[in-house]
Amino acid sequence: MNQTYNYWYFKDVVPKRYCDYIIKYALSKKEEIGLTHWDNPKVTEKIKNKEPEALQLQYKKRKSNVVWLSESWIYNLIRKPLLAANINAGWNLKYDWIESCQFTIYRTSNYYDWHSDVRLDPKGGRNRKLSASLFLSEKENYTGGDFEFKIQNPENGDSKITRIDQGLSKGSLLVFPSHYYHRVTPVLTGKRYSLVMWTVGPPLT
Secondary structure, three states, X not given: OOOOOOXXXXXXXXXXXXXXXXXXXXXXXXXXXXXXXXXXXXXXXXXXXXOHHHHHHHOOOEEOEEEEEOOHHHHHHHHHHHHHHHHHOOOOOXXXXXXXXXXXXXXXXXXXXXXXXXXXXXXXXEEEEEEEEEEOOOHHHEEEOOEXXXXXXXXXXXXXXXXXXXXXXXXOEEEEEOOOEEEEOOEEEEOEEEEEEEEXXXXXX
C-alpha cells in the first residue's frame, strides 16, 4: 500500500442541510453505549447491561453514545468521495462492502482514547481497509473533541501526534487507512456529532 498520504479529506463535501438531517434522523433513534472491541463477549454483554465494574473498564477507553444507521441515502452521500480518496491518496485498497454507519454522540466529558479500527473476520478472512469520518457539527458548537492521529515513522519508529480537524468544517469527510491509531480528545463544552463508516475487503497482501 502506498503510504505517501496518511489521510485524505474533502472539505464541505456533504451539504450542511444533509448533515442537519442526518443528526435529526439519528437522534430520533435509540442510542447505545459506544463500545470498544473486547475479545471476551461476556465483557461486552456486561457493558451493554450497564454493570458498574464493566462500565468503569469501558470508560478507560471510550465514553460516547452511538446510533447505527444503514439507510441507502446516507451511503450515497459518502460512496463517491470515499472512492475518490482511496484513488487520490494512492492507497488503491480493494474493498467491496461498507459496514453500517456509526452516528457518534460526544457530549461534555466524552472521548475515545487511542485505538485502531482494524477488525478481522476469522471465517471470511476479511479486514477493514478504510475508515471515514463525516464531521456533522460546526466547530464553534463545542470545545475540545479534537481528532488526532498517532502515526509511526517507519524509518526510526518514532510516533508523531497530528491534530487533523482544525480546518474541517461541518460536512467535511476525513478518510484514512483503518490500521492507523487515532483518538477523539475529551469534549470540554457542547456536543460533537460525527458519522463513521468502514470499508471491508480481502486482507492486505
